[in-house]
Amino acid sequence: MGGLVYFSSGSGNTARFVARLGLPALRVPQRATETMPAPLTPFVLICPTYADGFGRGAVPKQVIGFLNDPSRRALLRGVIGAGNRSFGATFALSGRVIAEKCAVPWLTSFELAGTEADTLRIRDGLHKFWRETCPTVA
């Protein structure tokens, strides 16, 4: 199976979700001064959303910095957005923005640290995704 890369801020929601997912994952650091991970195989990105009411700022700066590097970006195969439905139309918007920007599939979204059901659904979804789209890394 392909890899996972994720970002999680001080609230730790996405980090808790990834921990429950139980799959190996690299973390994009919270600060610009820390070293970016260097994935060597294709990966799916899990990214929380920080949009204002107009959708601006949806993708965290650190994630933008990570994706600005062409060699890292070349391995991105899909994106999962996280967020809170209480933000209305901008719910989990970062996933959709990255999908558009990087021309990869927007796989799905979940809220906050995810539920038990989200964990099962996304673990299964990832297995299926890698099997169907990238048989070489499945």
Add this chain to the structure above:
Amino acid sequence: MKDQMLSLRAVKAINWNRLQDDKDLEVWNRLTVNFWLPEKVPLSNDVPSWATLREDERALTIRVFTGLTLLDTIQNAVGAPSLLADAQTPHEEAVLTNIAFMEAVHARSYSSIFSTLCSTKEVDEAFRWSEENPHLQAKAQMILSDYAPGADPLKRKIASVFLESFLFYSGFYLPMYWSSRAKLTNTADLIRLIIRDEAVHGYYIGYKFQHALERESPARQQEVKDYAFALLFDLYEIEARYTAELYDGLGLTEDVKAFLHYNANKALQNLGFEALFPPAACEVNPAILAALSPDSENHDFFSGSGSSYVIGKAVATEDEDWNF
């Protein structure tokens, strides 16, 4: 002489260019950009829709909004100000005063809805009802006792997150329900602005809670966590009764309760805790979820067929930091 005495303990001016916690500025920016007033929502467009509601539906709606007004009043006048004493940074204090003020805007918004749609008599009756309803009063009292001077700062934050992320939702359900049936859609737009603010408040106070809890001993952490779950149980019991009293007439009680379970779990997540209610109890009516976050749901790869993806809003991809 007087000058010397004053210099013993310097009063510090807030410096936003020296942050102890980046989250303070992030949340300050989010809240200030999202600032709004009820006057910007064309509530009067809902007058014809209001006239299509039955009398019992109108009475229910006014009562629900009065209950929400009560919670916003508490959060404005007592809740957010009580958190000021526990703030760890001057920037946190500034964010909390913003939160307090927005709660006043929310409370004021319900009166805008009332003055646009309802008669004075109907509204006066509902305010009387809110003072006499035992369930509404009980949840207000329970939260207020955690906000009292001298209360435990961690428990105060728990109470605040439960109010912001859980207690409002028995009320928020109804405008989402009307909106899903194409009724009172402008009112629903206003309520969505309130929901958006409350989500930032719950997130921020929950974040501050998590970081304060990290510094405590394992025994104390366990005590605080047990307290949080016990308080949620107590509040839930009251909410269940409040919900039944309000919504039984329309046959919506079970639907609202699923929404309560779902939001209770989200409140716990804001505090960094695991969910309490199992997935089967949290199956919210899809029409309510769609009303909550309109336009955000489209065909995603996992649930849909094919690998098509949906284009995000152009404005969101215009971030100057992208360099490709």
